Structure formats: structure tokens, C-alpha cells
Amino acid sequence: MKREIRDEYYLLTEKLEEIQLGLEGKCNDIDCDKYIYKDLLKKKYKPVLKHNFSCIDSLKREKVAVLRLLSQKRFKKYRYTKCNVCKNMLDRLGNKSTIVSFTKPAKRNKGYHEWKGIWTHKKCQSKVKITKGWDKF
Ligand SMILES: [Zn+2]
Ligand SMILES: [Zn+2]
Structure with missing residues (x-):
């Protein structure tokens, strides 16, 4: 049980980092013009959506949702320290x-x-x- 809570915590914090990067302009959405790995896919791939219009709002909503999950009591031990x-x-x-x-x-x-x-x-x-x-x- 303990292990599961820890894994869940790290999964959520990874998600949070991903969202944060997206908000800073390194998007994880493959269809976005700010897609973080687009250089690797240069030849066969053309981004179609504009990050500012298509991603920012949903990233902000996701961030609120993930932060709400991370404020649950059971994560306290992992989230807070001295x-x-x-x-x-x-x-x-x-x-x-x-x-x-x-x-x-x-x-x-x-x-x-x-x-x-x-x-x-x-x-x-x-x-x-x-x-x-x-x-x-
Ligand atoms: Zn985007
Ligand atoms: Zn201090």
C-alpha cells in the first residue's frame, strides 16, 4: 500500500513537471507547434496547432487538477519535508x-x-x- 502511494505521488509530480514545461513553451502534444521533440521528427512531421490557442488553457486546467490531487493527505509525507x-x-x-x-x-x-x-x-x-x-x- 505504501509503495503504491509513493508511486502515485511520483507519477503525479512527473505529470506536473510535464505540464509546467508545456506552460513554459515546451509542449508534449505532438500536434502542437511547440512540440518539444519536433526537431527529431523534422522531415515527416508538420505541427498544425498553435500552442497558445490550443494547449495553454487545458494545461492550466490540468495543473489545477493535478495540484488538487497532490494536496491529498496521503501524499503529505512525500510532498513536505523540513x-x-x-x-x-x-x-x-x-x-x-x-x-x-x-x-x-x-x-x-x-x-x-x-x-x-x-x-x-x-x-x-x-x-x-x-x-x-x-x-x-
Ligand atoms: Zn502545445
Ligand atoms: Zn528555511
Whole structure:
């Protein structure tokens, strides 16, 4: 049961990202002039719909619907965490939150880097302490 809730959460957040990209002008609709992969299909494929007229409204509606689903109680555990700096609650899907990335050279594989991300509020971002041995990315 737990696993299902987690999978559902990640499915919905992926959907949300897709919608967000669409709203930013990288559409996932193959018939749209802003279709994200149209370069790959250049020769045999001509987009027909104008993104602004055909997609934006439905993307906005979808976003509201997905966000409503994601605000269900059972997703709370996945959606919210504590800010690494101020220790207050943080909404991973909110636009006040961000991930600060760190890297360090991997011990086992030369030439590779390990990565870790720390959730903080954007306003707390500059106060993230760098763990010894890691560099801010
Ligand atoms: Zn579109
Ligand atoms: Zn904070």
C-alpha cells in the first residue's frame, strides 16, 4: 500500500513537471507547434496547432487538477519535508523551495562525481552549510 502511494505521488509530480514545461513553451502534444521533440521528427512531421490557442488553457486546467490531487493527505509525507536551514516545513512542489546541489569526486570511480541535494527554502539557500569534502555545485 505504501509503495503504491509513493508511486502515485511520483507519477503525479512527473505529470506536473510535464505540464509546467508545456506552460513554459515546451509542449508534449505532438500536434502542437511547440512540440518539444519536433526537431527529431523534422522531415515527416508538420505541427498544425498553435500552442497558445490550443494547449495553454487545458494545461492550466490540468495543473489545477493535478495540484488538487497532490494536496491529498496521503501524499503529505512525500510532498513536505523540513528545511535544512531553518527546520521549518517546506513544500517540495512550492516555488519557494529549491534543492542545493553538492558534488565531490567519487572515491571508487576516478573521473566521476557523487551528487547530493539538500532541500531548503529559497530564502535560506545562502545559509546552507557545506559538508566537509563536498563542493557546492
Ligand atoms: Zn502545445
Ligand atoms: Zn528555511
